[in-house]
Amino acid sequence: MSALTLYQLVALILLCAGLFGITQRRSLVGMLISVELMLNGAGLSMVAASQLTDFSQAFGQLGALFVMGLAAAEATLVLAIVVVVAKRFGSARTSDITTLKE
Amino acid sequence: MELLAKIAFGIYTAFIILGAGFAVTSQSLVRSLVGLITTLVGVAGMYLLLASPFMAFMQLLIYVGAVSVLIFFASMLTHAEQGGDEASGAPMKTYVLGLAATIAPASVLGWMLMKNPVPSIEVPTEVSIKVLGSELLGSYFLPFELISVILMVAMSGAVLLTWKKRGQKKEGEE
Numbered sequence: 001m002s003a004l005t006l007y008q009l010v011a012l013i014l015l016c017a018g019l020f021g022i023t024q025r026r027s028l029v030g031m032l033i034s035v036e037l038m039l040n041g042a043g044l045s046m047v048a049a050s051q052l053t054d055f056s057q058a059f060g061q062l063g064a065l066f067v068m069g070l071a072a073a074e075a076t077l078v079l080a081i082v083v084v085v086a087k088r089f090g091s092a093r094t095s096d097i098t099t100l101k102e
Numbered sequence: 103m104e105l106l107a108k109i110a111f112g113i114y115t116a117f118i119i120l121g122a123g124f125a126v127t128s129q130s131l132v133r134s135l136v137g138l139i140t141t142l143v144g145v146a147g148m149y150l151l152l153a154s155p156f157m158a159f160m161q162l163l164i165y166v167g168a169v170s171v172l173i174f175f176a177s178m179l180t181h182a183e184q185g186g187d188e189a190s191g192a193p194m195k196t197y198v199l200g201l202a203a204t205i206a207p208a209s210v211l212g213w214m215l216m217k218n219p220v221p222s223i224e225v226p227t228e229v230s231i232k233v234l235g236s237e238l239l240g241s242y243f244l245p246f247e248l249i250s251v252i253l254m255v256a257m258s259g260a261v262l263l264t265w266k267k268r269g270q271k272k273e274g275e276e
Contacts, residue, residue, distance in 0.1 A: 004222035008215050010115055010148065014141070016208045017122035023200030024126065029177045033125055033138050036169060040145050043161075051152045051226035058229055058237040061154055062245075068164045069249040073256035075172045080260035082176050092180040 007048035014041030028082045028092040032075065039071045110151055117144030131177045135170065142166050153226040156234060 014037050021034030043064040050060020086092045117140055124137025142165045149158035238246050 002219050002222045003224060005215055005219050006111065007148070007152070009212070010118060012208060012211055012215065013119060014122060014145075015211075016204045017126050019207065020200055020204040021126035023196065023203055027131065027180070029131055029173065029180060030134060032173055032176065033131075033134055036138060036165070036173070037122055037125060037141060040142065040165070043157075044145050044148055047149060047152055047154055047157055049220075051154060052222040053220060054223075057154075057227065058234055059242075061157055061229060061234060062238060062242050064157060065160060066245055066249055068160060069253060072164055072168055072172075073249075073253050075169045076253075076260045077256045079172050079176045079179075080263040083179050084263050086180040 002052075004048060004052040007052070008045055011041040011045035011048070014038065014044065026093055026095065028078070028085065028094065031094070032078050032082070036071060036075070039067055043067045107151060110147070114144045114147040114151065117141070117147070132174075135173055135177065138173070139166055139170050142170070153228040155228075156231050 018034045018036075018038030018041065021037065022031050025031045025034060046060050046064045046067070049055065050057050050063075082092050085097055089097050121137045121140030121142075121144060125134045125141060126137075128134040128137060142161065146158045146161040146166075149155070149161055
């Protein structure tokens with residue numbers, strides 16, 4: 001197996017762990033943790049793909065850097081939304097805040 | 103890869119898998135956050151192996167330094183104590199469906215990865231920070247500016263969302 005395939009497999013494991021976490025977690029904070037796992041997998045895959053092929057290396061690294069910036073912005077906004085939801089509903093459990101089903 | 107690089111790769115992979123497992127399955131949110139941090143440090147090691155020390159540094163600085171602290175604040179502010187939100191696992195149906203939703207993309211993507219191996223360089227070359235900086239202020243100037251705008255909007259949005267208006271309660275009561 002080539003080195004690139006190994007790195008991509010690790011990134012795939014991160015993506016799938018994040019997917020599984022999103023479906024299993026019962027609170028918004030746990031889901032946020034899973035999303036961070038998936039974003040990490042994306043960054044790792046991009047850097048590995050650009051460093052281990054003939055493609056432009058700066059592009060891959062800067063792309064992963066932009067992913068990190070987006071993750072920071074997303075975490076900030078989700079923190080604020082979770083705080084507002086927790087104030088309004090009394091908890092951040094997903095089962096408590098689904099009002100559409102009722 | 104050389105032998106030492108292979109050993110380092112194995113150790114980092116073990117870190118990543120263990121941390122991700124902990125982050126996803128742990129019943130306490132604080133423990134799951136510790137698992138996430140373990141994974142992030144493992145990914146930083148992977149960046150070092152890929153000859154991009156700048157990315158490893160940024161990973162530690164942004165993810166471990168900033169994002170983890172943000173998530174910790176979130177779990178603190180929502181009173182996610184032990185035996186709280188996550189104590190009771192998901193029902194069996196959700197568990198099975200979630201497992202199916204994970205295995206499907208994993209098998210398809212894994213099969214594609216194994217089937218079409220891309221020819222890869224064995225030893226990655228390092229890009230100096232000077233080159234990265236000149237690219238950031240040259241070809242990729244627009245995304246660089248856009249990401250700062252997005253960060254600004256997200257921060258001010260967060261402040262706006264959690265802002266408590268003075269006298270709001272009074273108006274509601276009246």
